[in-house]
Amino acid sequence: MFYIVGVGLGDVKDITVRGLEIVRGAKRVYLESYTSILPENKIQLEQFYERSLIEADRNLVEQGADEILNNADTEDVVLLVVGDPFGATTHTDILLRAQDLKIETKVIHNASIINAIGCCGLQLYHFGETVSIPFWTDNWKPSSFINKINQNKAIGLHTLCLLDIQVKEPTWESLTKKTKVYQPPRFMEVNQACSQLLQIIDNNEFDGKNYVSRETFCVGAARIGWPDQKIVAGTLAEMVNVDLGPPLHSMVIVGTLHPLEEQFIKQFTIESK
Amino acid sequence: MFYIVGVGLGDVKDITVRGLEIVRGAKRVYLESYTSILPENKIQLEQFYERSLIEADRNLVEQGADEILNNADTEDVVLLVVGDPFGATTHTDILLRAQDLKIETKVIHNASIINAIGCCGLQLYHFGETVSIPFWTDNWKPSSFINKINQNKAIGLHTLCLLDIQVKEPTWESLTKKTKVYQPPRFMEVNQACSQLLQIIDNNEFDGKNYVSRETFCVGAARIGWPDQKIVAGTLAEMVNVDLGPPLHSMVIVGTLHPLEEQFIKQFTIESK
Incomplete structure (x- = not known):
């Protein structure tokens, strides 16, 4: 059986009880290491899961699916992904590949930023x-x-903006070489995303009518699900100057606020802090 | 501390390891019993969690928040909700009430239908x-x-349709009486939702341009996250005749399909079965 198990957002204990049982009973366990930050804590995960994990970078998951799926028809193989298994298209790809190879698959869901962002009150x-x-x-x-x-x-709808993550990106110079040299990982911060948005508005780089301005209300969310989670809400112009601390960050461009949303989000506004 | 802990979608073991620790260490644990079907398995949950649960119906959560929050400033109280804590507005309400009472709050996220629906390949x-x-x-x-x-x-966007759940609805006759008599619980099925949609189209009950017809492609999803999860995709006219079995059901009205989505969803189409 080939399992994709979501490990949730922050804490090592965010895996589900069912997920943990599967991890502990599997022959091989891969840890997807390129769509989030959790793999930086690989050692902590290994200690808590009480087993070793094989790091799976983008290249292995996208090009080496058959290596991951090797023998998964007769033994249990797990791919751990941060958040929920269906957060990224590459995981859909590997499930399809498993089906082609007549390997049974099972998915263990977990929270992802797509639903956990609800904690900001929207x-x-x-x-x-x-x-x-x-x-x-x-x-x-x-x-x-x-x-x-x-x-x-x-x-009137809100927009969740996922901010860029660059993990294990080869340097420009090593792109054509046999041995790749990797850039240090980079995670976009909310203030940078706001700055890029403001430039787009200033340069009128949009089709049709524009509803986004310096006064547009937005929410910056950092380390959602972590003990030191931080949420700040303000205008785009204000958020350019807000430092939310370490990654991961994401943000929401707010649409029309309903009264309950307005009431809940008040605690996060710059004025209230 | 007042905790809201998501218990996930199906299996008793879908709670996270962290969530389970909190449940086992808390003074009182309430189980929200009106936004999903899981509470029918209250006894199984109690056995697995190794503690008794207090059933919290809509009336208690919405009108009796102070009863739930009683002493939560000095002892740990948990409200268990099916899926993720932010799936329903009433949970935002009780968090606000806790803040008013200067009670510390913490949320333990989990999968909800909002992200788990990704398993259909959209x-x-x-x-x-x-x-x-x-x-x-x-x-x-x-x-x-x-x-x-x-x-x-x-x-071009897909629409997740959450289908009605009626749990602990008083009968019409008992509405004005002191002792309420409750109707048996009802859960809308995908074929019924499709039938209502077709009637709306036939009666032209829409504003502006209509993009939904008998030929509109949609996905019916039953018991997502459960061992017997079932997904069937077909036109609205076809789906009226599909029986997906026991609840919970939800459905997706498909927007524009991307190639990878098309490839993945093929396995669920009526023709492929």
Whole structure:
């Protein structure tokens, strides 16, 4: 059997009881290491799970699926993913590959930022399409996500913005070489995302009507599910100057606030702090 | 401390390790019993958690919050909710009440249908606003949710439809009496939701442009996260005749399918079965 087990958001104890039983009973356990920050705590996970974990970088999960799935028809193999197994498309890919190989699969769900963001008081059913905000480079400054934010805002919906994570990215110089040299991991912070958004607005890089301005209310969320979780709400212009501390960060561009949402979110506003 | 702990979707072992520790160490543990079906298995939960649970119906959670929160400033009190704590607005309410009473609060996240629905192969970030489809009565046939489905479909997004649950609803006759008599619990099935949707379309009960027809592709999902989870995909007209078995059911009105989504969902289509 091939299992994908979600390990939740922060604490090593966020795995479910069922997930832990499967991990402890499996022949091989891989830890997906490129869509979140948890793998930095691999040793803690190994201690708590009482077993060794094999690190699975993007290359192994995307190109080496058959290596992961090797013998999974006769023995139990687990891929641990941060959050919920269906947070990233690559996990759908490997499930399809397992099915092609006639390997039975099972998924153990867990919390992901997609539902845990509800802790800021915005109701989950008032969210529209989720967007990803990528790191800009000197030559590559994509801005099309603003159109999705506008589509959501036009009908009153909130937009969850997932901020870029770059783990195990080869340096530009080593791209063509046999031995890759990796850049240090980078995690986009909320103030950087706000700064990029403000530039997009200033440069009018949107299609159709724009609903996002310096005064747009948004929520910055850091380390959701961790003991030191931090949430701050304010205007886009204010949030550029807010430091939410270590990663992971995500943010919400707020649509139309309902009274209960407004009441709950008050505790996080810059004025209230 | 007042804890709200998500217990996940199906199995008693879907609680997180951290959640279980909190439950076992708490003074009082309430089990929210009106937004899902899990409480029918209260005895199993009590056996696995090794402690007794106090059933909390809608009335207690909404009107009797102070009873639940009694002494939570000095001892640990837990409210267990099915799925994730932020799936229902009433849980936001009780957190606000706790804050008013200067009681510390903590939330333990878990999977909810909002993210677990990803198991049908539709990418979570392609979902728009979630809608609820209520049971119709002879005199009350709300249809406005079709407008939200259309808003989502107009921009290519999928719509998660949460189907009505009626647990501990007093009978009409006993509404004005001191002693309430309760109706048996009811859980809407996917075929019933499809039938109501088809009636709405036939009666042209929508504002603006309609994107939903008998040929609209949708996904019925039953008992997500349970061992006997069942997913069937087909047109609205086809799904009216599909029996997905016992509750809970939910469904997705599919927006624009991306190639990977199309590939994954194929296994669930009526033709493939």
